[in-house]
Amino acid sequence: MTDFTLTADERIDQLYANDIKIIQSPSVFSFSLDAVLLAHFAAPPLKSHAKIVDLCAGNGAVGLFLTAKTKAQIIEIELQERLAQMAQRSVYLNQLEDQVAVLNIDLNDTFKYLNKDTYDVVTCNPPYFSDLPKSKKNPNQYLAIARHEITVTLEETLQVTSGLLKTRGKTYFVHRPERLFEITELMKKHRLAPKKIQLVYPKAGREANMVLIEAIKDGRTGGVRFLPPITVYDENDEYLPFIKEVLYGKKD
DSSP, rough: OOOOOTTTTTTEETTTTTEEEEEETTTBBOOOOHHEEEEEOOOOOOTTTOOEEESOOOSSSSHHHTTTTTSSEEEEEEEEHHHHHHHHHHHHTTTOOOTTEEEEEEEEGGGSSSSTTTTEEEOOOOOOOOOOOOOOSSSSSHHHEEEEEEOOOOOEEEEEHOOOOOOOOEEEEOOOGHHHHHHHHHEEETTEEEEEEEEEEETSSOOOEEEEEEEETOSSSSOEEEEOOOOOTTTTBBBHHHHHHHHHHHOO
């Protein structure tokens, strides 16, 4: 597959920090800063025989960004067919088909395709919001599924994560701070010991709007480290130096 023809609503964006190109569509899905920060936060093994799974992959951004940090094999799992197709085309666009594979499957069917207790790292940028009866959802079904737990719950996602990982394997999640207690409790329920937590603030003086979490399967309880917080914008709504570096790389 080498056809990179774009549909009318698609474009190619680039993460300049690692020269990865991503096919995007505002009408179905576009990656945002949470995906970039998750890939930056994750610490995958460098070795080529390591194995990584990216759950709720969307258009493949997180898995593709990770290729700048590891030679490991990466499998991306995405339910929505069009997003999975966009991810697959981006894999070929970046000539990464020998390292990255895309599975267009329901996350709850993961173990029909992948073996348990096999993977070194699992990353996930899951739907942030519970599927409550009165919760207001985007009328765009693509965006609704990406943002709300319509097809998979947080607990189901963590259960699959734990099942995929080897003992001492690591998982990296990005989520909303208001669900941090729920996330850590569910992680512990499914044999995942939270080890690192980092909050992300849009601006100084604002409440955090993202949280990054590292957990280890069958790790010892306790010993959680809170990393220095990340602030995205200055008072003039310009990216702060750390964010510029993550997005555009270091200046010479």
